[in-house]
Amino acid sequence: MSTFDEIRRVRLEKVKLIRQLGINPYPSQSQKDYSNTDVVEKFNKLENKKFHVTGRIISWRDHGQLIFCHIQDQSGKLQIFIKKNDLTVTDSTSQTIGPADLKLLDIGDFIEVFGVIGKSIKGEVSVFPGDIKILSKSIRSLPEKWSGLQDQEIIFRRRYLDLVMNPDRKELFIRKSKFWNFHRLFLKKHGFIEVETPIMELVTGGADARPFVTHHHALNQDYYLRISTELYQKRLIGGGFEKIFTIGPNFRNEGIDDEHLQEFYQCEWYWAYGDYRQNMDLVEAMFKYISQNLYHRTTFTRGKHTFNLNCKWPRISYDNLIKNRFSIDIFNDSEEKILKLLKQQQINIDGLTNRARIVDNLWKIVCQEISGPIFVTDEPKFTSPLAKSHADNELITERFHVIIAGSELGNGYSELNDPVDQYQRFLDQQKNREGGDEEAQMMDIDFVEMLEYGMPPTTGYGQSERIFWFFENVTGREGTLFPQVKSEISAETRRLYQLPKVEAKNTQIKTSQKGNLNNIYNIDPAILKNYPSVKTGIAIIEGVEVKKSDSNLENLKKEVEQKYKGFTLEDINKISSIEAYRKFFRSFGVDPASRHPSPDALLRRIVQGKGLYNINTLVDAYNVACLETNLGMSAMNLDKLELPVTLRFANEGEQILLLGGEESKTTKAGEVVYTDSKEIITLDLNYRDCDKTKITLNTENVLLYVDGCPGISDSEIEKALDREIELIQKFCGGTLKLKDVSTHVSLNQKIIVGQVMEIKDHPNAQNLKVVIVKVSETETHQIVCGCDNFKVGDFVPVALPGTSVPIPEGGTQTIAKIKLRGVESDGMLCSPLELGISSDHDNIHILPKKGQKFLGQPISTIL
Numbered sequence: 001m002s003t004f005d006e007i008r009r010v011r012l013e014k015v016k017l018i019r020q021l022g023i024n025p026y027p028s029q030s031q032k033d034y035s036n037t038d039v040v041e042k043f044n045k046l047e048n049k050k051f052h053v054t055g056r057i058i059s060w061r062d063h064g065q066l067i068f069c070h071i072q073d074q075s076g077k078l079q080i081f082i083k084k085n086d087l088t089v090t091d092s093t094s095q096t097i098g099p100a101d102l103k104l105l106d107i108g109d110f111i112e113v114f115g116v117i118g119k120s121i122k123g124e125v126s127v128f129p130g131d132i133k134i135l136s137k138s139i140r141s142l143p144e145k146w147s148g149l150q151d152q153e154i155i156f157r158r159r160y161l162d163l164v165m166n167p168d169r170k171e172l173f174i175r176k177s178k179f180w181n182f183h184r185l186f187l188k189k190h191g192f193i194e195v196e197t198p199i200m201e202l203v204t205g206g207a208d209a210r211p212f213v214t215h216h217h218a219l220n221q222d223y224y225l226r227i228s229t230e231l232y233q234k235r236l237i238g239g240g241f242e243k244i245f246t247i248g249p250n251f252r253n254e255g256i257d258d259e260h261l262q263e264f265y266q267c268e269w270y271w272a273y274g275d276y277r278q279n280m281d282l283v284e285a286m287f288k289y290i291s292q293n294l295y296h297r298t299t300f301t302r303g304k305h306t307f308n309l310n311c312k313w314p315r316i317s318y319d320n321l322i323k324n325r326f327s328i329d330i331f332n333d334s335e336e337k338i339l340k341l342l343k344q345q346q347i348n349i350d351g352l353t354n355r356a357r358i359v360d361n362l363w364k365i366v367c368q369e370i371s372g373p374i375f376v377t378d379e380p381k382f383t384s385p386l387a388k389s390h391a392d393n394e395l396i397t398e399r400f401h402v403i404i405a406g407s408e409l410g411n412g413y414s415e416l417n418d419p420v421d422q423y424q425r426f427l428d429q430q431k432n433r434e435g436g437d438e439e440a441q442m443m444d445i446d447f448v449e450m451l452e453y454g455m456p457p458t459t460g461y462g463q464s465e466r467i468f469w470f471f472e473n474v475t476g477r478e479g480t481l482f483p484q485v486k487s488e489i490s491a492e493t494r495r496l497y498q499l500p501k502v503e504a505k506n507t508q509i510k511t512s513q514k515g516n517l518n519n520i521y522n523i524d525p526a527i528l529k530n531y532p533s534v535k536t537g538i539a540i541i542e543g544v545e546v547k548k549s550d551s552n553l554e555n556l557k558k559e560v561e562q563k564y565k566g567f568t569l570e571d572i573n574k575i576s577s578i579e580a581y582r583k584f585f586r587s588f589g590v591d592p593a594s595r596h597p598s599p600d601a602l603l604r605r606i607v608q609g610k611g612l613y614n615i616n617t618l619v620d621a622y623n624v625a626c627l628e629t630n631l632g633m634s635a636m637n638l639d640k641l642e643l644p645v646t647l648r649f650a651n652e653g654e655q656i657l658l659l660g661g662e663e664s665k666t667t668k669a670g671e672v673v674y675t676d677s678k679e680i681i682t683l684d685l686n687y688r689d690c691d692k693t694k695i696t697l698n699t700e701n702v703l704l705y706v707d708g709c710p711g712i713s714d715s716e717i718e719k720a721l722d723r724e725i726e727l728i729q730k731f732c733g734g735t736l737k738l739k740d741v742s743t744h745v746s747l748n749q750k751i752i753v754g755q756v757m758e759i760k761d762h763p764n765a766q767n768l769k770v771v772i773v774k775v776s777e778t779e780t781h782q783i784v785c786g787c788d789n790f791k792v793g794d795f796v797p798v799a800l801p802g803t804s805v806p807i808p809e810g811g812t813q814t815i816a817k818i819k820l821r822g823v824e825s826d827g828m829l830c831s832p833l834e835l836g837i838s839s840d841h842d843n844i845h846i847l848p849k850k851g852q853k854f855l856g857q858p859i860s861t862i863l
Contacts, residue, residue, distance in 0.1 A: 004492055011139050014104045022092025025137040030112050037075035040125045046117040053127055054112045080113055081126040088131050096131045108138030156477055156485050179468045180247055182290045183267045192243040197232035203444045206230030209252040222719050225251035231447050233270045238455040245269035257818050258475040262484055268462035276398040276414040279459040280375050284313050302405035302470050305371040317378040325366045330359050331395055354432050356383045372404040385425040385441050387413035405470055412461030419451035433713045524648035537706035537721035537741045544734035546697050547617045553731050557612050560627050564606050572603050577630045580711030588672045595684050598632035618695050621727040629720035632707035636693035639701055642677040656680040659689045717741050751830055751859040754798035756790055764821040773798055776856040784825035787844045795847040797830035797859045
């Protein structure tokens, strides 16, 4: 039996013995007269008097009739000087632990002590107890030298242990509480009042960010978690408030690094009848107020930057900063010229689809070099969809950012209150979203409606807890009590409670296909070249139970049909998603009037009085979802597919046996079709499915998809996919194994072969290595890695920035150039998981020596 098991067994036995003595080891009541620190600081007042103190036992030294121990509460530690002869006996009535039973106490237990305040022979303030009560018996021992102190993941996952073993860490979060309190004091002093705004929003906005999506079951509609409080606060300004602010959490579904978390706190305020110049004065005053009151200083260091807040902050225009650094005119120089410059700066330009994103990447280079504090002002309109145009120049806006230590730490502007201008900017942003920019603003027509009633001249500003991280010189996760981490249960807990081993999701899909899966779904590069915004929703559900019919599903079908009562063919023509599909069909040579997109075809049946099909519960469920969302979708029998599924152009003369057909159909070159690894499985996107993949009462595992095309946004695809999944699981059960919405490029085309040239220890992390990898005779990359099963000379798969790889939770992530614990990492070394060939994701996949001749080539050439 392990030491852990033995200690736990002994402590559980002590719990049993304590109960046999008539004492409750977990009482609900206790008494605490002073904190530990108060006892020490107020000793002259408290000496020779009796009081109750409480805390966790953190040390215990037994010297026969004398015991020295320390207890720790939130304020600090305090010595307890136990003289056994002075203790009352164990008594079930008073619930005290006497001298004979002190052996039942352990380090880690919480106790209450009642005794005289005094000093030990060595002069240490102590409590000399007459009574000791147990408040909570610890079953697991605290580590003597906690290994988690060197493992940030364990610290974040078990923060409670971190705070016990490192009590000074509590001071950081006490300061964080004061940090937000000083925000409130400052703003209230300047006439602002605090208001609440919703966290769940039907349309999210106020920042450029990808939102999280959740579902409201009572209302049966999806909501976004807010990325900002801006649009709702401005609604309140329109309603008559003049100086308001919020402090609370925002959520942005983006990457994790030292300065970004998906859940973070932010202060945001709005000021009617003020402008951005006045707001900059207020922001500067707030920074100085917080730093002086919280830290009693104004000079701080963050990385290579040192900044002093106690000065008059310069105000420098956005375009001049870029022009002075790169000789680029962001308004008049071509996008090609700027992209060329970005490439020279080794910035990944994949996915930069519009001028705003292109210029923003150029600006990030400039920003990183500024120590500050400065205000960067007069930012271009194309990067500022909610800011008011400058009175003297329509190309720029009355917007500013706070720049400190190479980062944007605050954002403010004179608010746009012209409803016509605002509507047009929302339209422009919507076009960017439809073009593939997931961070572009959504159309908020309700906000436009509010502006039509009128909103006075207003200035707004927001700053997040990143400022606190900069003041403290910590990372975002270090400065957050419970940052998001991957779910993990310790091996001891899993074994003790006989919990099943959790396997990585979506690493192996249960199918009849022989061999390993290199991929599940991808889009042929030729499709992306012609339609760069094409994205598709994909999901896999295992273990479904398909039935002939379900009464509740039949009722739902009738409700959907009733929704379209009175609809005409002309009404169908007005649906934007159907028109987008029709335009797409025409572009590859198919007449949508004769071969209709899926939602078009289903609506026509209802308009013509035929009603929805009656096939089986799974097919009927996704047909309902199709009608509810007006997006094309389908399901295939996963066990009949030879993965991966690919969206591509058909070749002339390819054959497909359609659902219910007796003779094969022949394709024309250029039609957009889905195929598996052997043959075509649909025609005209998903309008006509092949017979072999049909859903029957014997189907167990299904591949679902929602068709994206130019003109349909990612959020629309994701909502439709979620609804399809929800209805199928409601009426057919099953377990969701995969869900993803992205441009799926064949992963192995971008993962390349590299050779390990050097392995160094990470300067700031014991469990990380810095690896130098050669991917061609002239090109090497530095990669930070957590595995060490490889050696110098090994050939390994390398995913450079821009590459998409699978992740254990399902779906994919795009590799980006980031800093890991302060060291630049230009890519990732791939495990078998990222190659899609096994469920092992703890180690790097070592390639055979013959990989040498494939150096820098796609990994698919040797797998």
